[in-house]
Amino acid sequence: MRALGALAIRQTLAGFTLPECRALFLALILAIFTTSLMAVMGDRLDHSLSRKGAELLGADLILQSTRPLHPQRTEAAEKLGIRHSGVTQLATMASTEQQFLLISLRAAQSGYPLRGEIHLQPSSTSALPATGHIWVESAILERLGLALGDSLTLGERDFIISHTLISSPDRGRGFVSFNPQAIIRADDLASTGLLLPGSRAQYRLLFAGEPEAISTLQQQFKDGLETSERLIAIDEEEDRRGSALSRASAFLKLVAFLTLLISGLTIFLSLRRFTRLQNRRAALLRTLGLNRAQLAGVYLLQLLGYWFIAALVGTLLALFAQQGLFLLLADMLPQPIPPTRPLFYLLGPAMGGMLVVALSLPALKQLCRTAPADLFHEQLQSSGYPVRISYLVLGLFILLSGFFYLNSLVLSLLLMGILLLSALLIAWLGARLMVLFGHLLQNRLHLGSLLQSRIQQQQRWYRLQIPVTCLLLSLLSINYLALTDLMQRWRAELPANTPDHFLINVQPWETDDVINILQQADIGTQLWPIYRGRLTALNQAPLADTLNAEQLSHGSLNRELNLTWADSIPAHNSLTQGNWQPDQPGVSVEEKLADELGLKVGDLLGFDIGGTRVEVPINSLRTLRWDSFQPNFFYIFTPAQLNELPASFITSFHLGDRAGEINRNLLQNHPTLTLIDVRQLLNQLQTLLGQLAQLSTLLLLLAALAALLLVYTTLHQELEQRQKENALLRTLGASGTRCRQLDLLELALTGGCTGLLAVAITELSLWPVHQRLLQLEPVLHPTLWWALPLGSLVLFVTMGLISHRSKSLSASYRLLRQQL
Amino acid sequence: MDLSNPVETQFVINAQDVAKQFATQAGPIHLFSKINLQIKPGETVAITGPSGAGKSSLLSLLAGLDEPSAGSIALCGRTLTELSDKQQSAFRAASISFVFQSFHLLPELDALGNVMLPLQILGNKQAKTIATARLEQVGLSHRLHHKPAQLSGGEQQRVAIARAFATQPTLLFADEPTGNLDQHTGEQIIEQLLQMNASEGTTLILITHDPALAQRCQRVFHLDNGQLQEHTV
Structure with a gap:
């Protein structure tokens, strides 16, 4: 046996001089590398995404609203023995003497978060920042050139940076979650002056408790959900897998499948060629006294030799590559990314081994049937490659790996x-x-x-x-x-003068001064009042009675929209139907939305704006360009419809190179403004x-x-x-x-x-x-x-x-x- | 069943009424029929005949590498076709050796490795000593660690001869051993082969086109038109 083992080793090493063996070896490395890499990355990505369960949510259930939540909500939870906490999150400007940065600020109550942990540097036993202190992510320190112990201004108040925020659950959803994050105590928020009527903030109540109680509470909330409220549960959070990352993960699997398919084909062709060229050698070994089983053993050992080396190289490559790729993905994934389970590294070698054995066995069987007598003939009869069986094996393998990667x-x-x-x-x-x-x-x-x-x-x-x-x-x-x-x-x-800044959270008493500052800098702009509301009725009937199921699931009906009023239609909009009559009650609707909801000029629309019902007929339809970087609205009301309601204002303008100077001027005079670059x-x-x-x-x-x-x-x-x-x-x-x-x-x-x-x-x-x-x-x-x-x-x-x-x-x- | 020692018998090869035919699309081709051949231990036998007469096919049959269409062949008193593949292989490893026209050495092994291989397959612990001695015997003690590609045609065939004698076989089949060599080298090789054959007492079955070479064997058979006839030397 030892002699055969030695022969197999020599054959393996000698095989590296043959092109078909080299191709087989390289294809195996690629197949093993790809499988291990994708398995490891897939595992870490999945793990990372599934942590968006309780650990990343920070709770078992979250009730989110664009308005302060009613105390009854927490009372209901207390009755069920459920723990609760609250947080207010808003995008705001953090500033130092010299610089400004848009950040996402969370003002947390005690007990926050209810699930998962906030990791800090240096570590702290305290669950919340001390009064007047702030925890910030390192991006804030880097971009504003700050260090721990320095002061940071939020609105009208200065805070001491006490800790770096390494990771935290409940980063929030949507626009706010993209910005670098900071946490202060909820008690400190009022003193910043950032929270004013019409300010864009997310108010969240977090709940944690026994699954049954949570389920009961969830049902209670669902039944009485207000238009501004949204319920976020773990299962719903997991449904969010249609995100960019999940698509990246799917793309990853698809490419892996493709690579595996091509590598499989190369291995198939190389094996075919290899076995064809081995006839004479196999015949010689038979004349020297090797029986069929021994011959098969020698060849199988040789192929497994290639597999073994390829497995080592492929797995090592996968180990390094996945680290590199995760560095590339670092910004997109919630940190820290969980480590890989070592088992997943074995998937590549296991798959490669199966591929080699499955594809080579029919060929080896044929090779072992080589007649030693063939050596006496100059024109050697090819023992051939069992093409049909191998195609079948290859097809089955591809189907199985396809199933493995695509899950269907x-x-x-x-x-x-x-x-x-x-x-x-x-x-x-x-x-x-x-x-x-x-x-x-x-x-x-x-x-x-x-x-x-x-x-x-x-x-x-x-x-x-x-x-x-x-x-x-x-x-x-x-x-x-x-x-x-x-x-x-x-x-x-x-175009050259496309607005490059949005100014939000402008309060009614600040509008004149803001326009003044901008005009002094030769920036002509229009401030748009913003009201948060949603469409609730059509021609005096609830939407459920007038729209079909597809229309009812329209995105614009399931969230609060920004509504506004104006004297005239904005320049970057154009009327397509009806007439804009500023002195008549009316609303102009974006044409595509009107088409999708089946709205026509003359229809009577009912809106719920912060609890106030407003009814108004459609006076016109218009088109607009969403990529114009101007404030855009689905619904624009004629003046005097919304005057009584509280509003904040929004505008956009082009600052170009003068951004620093004007930003400073605006924010020094109005620290609660939010300027989005x-x-x-x-x-x-x-x-x-x-x-x-x-x-x-x-x-x-x-x-x-x-x-x-x-x-x-x-x-x-x-x-x-x-x-x-x-x-x-x-x-x-x-x-x-x-x-x-x-x-x-x-x-x-x-x-x-x-x-x-x-x-x-x-x-x-x-x-x-x-x-x-x-x-x-x-x-x-x-x-x-x-x-x-x-x-x-x-x-x-x-x-x-x-x-x-x-x-x-x-x-x-x-x-x-x-x-x- | 112990296959390493041949059964005591009068003939090492005993072929009775052997026939070989092939099926082709155009119908069966009868290569030869009713061939009878008895060879005693230690004899040197040459088989001659024109190209396509079926010499190599007959050699395959006599060596037990192929099955006859009719008749029977006993090697050392055993009918190989009645044995399992494992038993046949064990018998081949212990008792039969071959020398081919195209040398057929394993390219990745050096001369010593090629000669050691059949001994290692037999599990012989003295493989290296024996193989070295055999290579010295054929005058290649200075080429032990040369790969086939580094050896001349004559040297490669000498390695093949050393390999063939390494296991001290009962039967040695040589198929045109000088076919790929020039005349001078060919003569040297034949000299070596016959000399070692004589000293080892091996039975040699030699296929050749060369009448002069055939005449150096004790018995000469001519295969033509499907008939095997013995010529007097």
Whole structure:
């Protein structure tokens, strides 16, 4: 046995000099690396996302409102023996002598949070900041150049920064949760003067207790939920998995599946070639006295040797790569990210082992049947590769891994079907295109006829190389173009004087002074009053009686909207129906919303605005541009409809380079104002998109690497036929240079055709992506039309040069004569 | 069943009415039929015949690597086709060796490793000593650690001969052992083969095109038109 083990080890090491073994080994590394990486990342992401349960929610149940919550809510909880606490969260400006920063401030009551922990640096036993103290995230310290012990101004009050906030549950939802966070005591909030009528704040009550009691309370709240209130439970929180991160996770799995599929194909082709070339050797070992079981053992050990080394390399790579990728994702994930369970690292090696054993067993069985007598014949009978069984095994494997990654048998079957159909279609198109070009070049090139006959012979390889490379190139291009188009055109569409600042929380008594300050700086602007309210009735009937189910689930009906009034329709809006009559009671409705809710000019709309009912007819419909960076409203009332109600004001303007000076001026005079720098938000968004783009590109590159390996393998496998053909051409008088030219010409043509098809697929796919998903006007990408075919051409020629290098004619002959 | 020691018998090869035919799309092809051949221990036998006469196929049958379409072949008193694959392999490892026209050495093993391999398969603890001695015997003591690619054709065939004799086989089958070598090297190789065969008392079955080479064996058979006839030496 030891002798056989030693033989297997020697065979394994010697195998590294064979291209098919190298390809098999590299494909295995890729498959193992991808599986482990995705398993580990998936686990950490899932873990991280599922912590959005109680631990991240900070409670078992949260009642959130845009208005202060009624004390009855806590009384109901107390009756059920449920603990409770409260927090008020608002976006506000934090300032030092020199700088301002938009932050998300939480003013917490004792006991907050009820679940999970707030982690501080230095650590503290105190559950809340001391009076006059504030805990801030390190981003605030960094961006304002502060250190612990320094003072930070919020509204009209200064606070001492006592601790750095490392992590905390209940970061809030929506806009406020994006900003760097800070926590103060609830008692300190009033003294800042930040909370005024119409201020945009979230009031939250947190509850924790026995599941049954929580469930009862949840039901009670549901039954009497006010229009401004929203109930957040753990299960609802988990439903939020349709977030960008979940989509990233799904994308991750899809790319992993694709990489695995291509690696599986490479392993399949390499094994096929490997077993074919091992016939003579197997026959020799049989004549030396090895029985079939021993022979199978030697080969299985050899393949497991490759698997073992690949498993080590792949797992180590996955370990490093996931750390790198999580660094990239750090900003998007709630910290700290839970560590990986070591078991998940074993998934890659387990999958790789299964793949090798499942794909090689039928082939090894066939190999062990090699007749030793074959050694006496110069033309060795190939024991062949059990193609049908192996296709079946490969198909089953792909289906299973598809199921593993996509979590749905139907989806993985569908995906396999789509991939197979697209591949077949591209294969057919690619092969036809090659024939067409061959025909066109036949009489135009010196090597035209030889090229034509070569193209006819190599059809079966084109049918594999072209679709795989083409699909991968298309995916990479679509991914890259969709993201860059989105970012570039977004920026391109902003005119020079597009507003770059929003000013919110302006109180009625501050409006004149704010306008003055802005006018002194030559900034003409209009302040818009903001009222929070929602549509509750149509033509004096409740919405439930007048709208259908689809209309009732419309997003604008399930939350409070910003309402306003104006003397005239804003310049960036245009009336499409009806008339704006400022002296008549009326409301102008955004056209798309009106269309979706079935609202017409003349309909009587009923609104609930902070408990006050307002009824008003629709006087007009209008269109607007949401990306104009101007305050935009679904509903604009004519004057005198809302005058009696409390409001705060909003405006937007362009500051450009003068931002620092005017910001200071505004906030020094009115410390409770909130100034939102759009450029900062855009930068944040672009960083986020950039990170997602980097992540997806990195992952797609992994798939592309698998595809390159497959192309290399196929090019190498067709080498034998090429060498024979070239040898024949040489004997007929062709020079070595001409044979090489023919090879390069064919490879360049294959690359070019692949690139052309990839361009067509990319443009065709981007059309609906642009139109539906990104809502951009679809355009062609002229650069793509030369860059992709050229890139693909260079790729094929390079791969060809690498796989064909150092194979002189004499070496080819030797290779063919003594393949043992 | 102990297969390492041959059964005491008058003939090491006893072929009775052996026939071989192949099925093709155009119908069966009869390669040969009614072949009878008895070979005693230690004999040297040459089989000659034109290309395509079926010499190599006959060799495969006689070595127990293939099954006859009819008739029976006993090696050392055993009908190999009646044994299991494991038993056949054990018998082959202990009693039969081959020398091929194309040498067939394992490229990743050096000369010593190639000669040691059949001994290691048998589980012989003295594999290295024996293999070194065999390589010295064929004049390659200075090439022990050279890989096949670093050896000339003649040297490779000598390694193959050393490998063939390493297990002290009862039967040695050689298929055109000089076919890939120039005349001078070929003669040296044959000299070596016959010399070692004589000293080991191995039974040698040699397939060759070369009448001069055939004449150096004790018995010469000619295979043509499906008939095997013995010529007097």
